[in-house]
Amino acid sequence: MQMNLQTDFSTQDIHVAAYLLALDRPFRGLSGQPGHRTFTFANVAPEDVQGFYAGVKVDARKLLGALRDLKGLLAQGDRR
Secondary structure (H helix, E strand, C coil): CCCCCEEEECCHHHHHHHHHHHHHCCCCECCCCCCCCCCEEEEEEEHHHHHHHCCCCHHHHHHHHHHHHHHHHHHHCCCC
């Protein structure tokens, strides 16, 4: 029996973050200084992150929309 433990997960990789958003993982926030931002998500299983690196497919529209939204958050934070 394999347990699917979910926990908070943080990454500085915008592509991993967009993938997690496309999987509908709850976005907790963005932190850090410009150039060193960290994206934090809730309820992320290790298999979710492994899926990104293994090339598990997600809906392309959701992925591109998530990437656009995250880039917008980065740009908004850098203007403050």
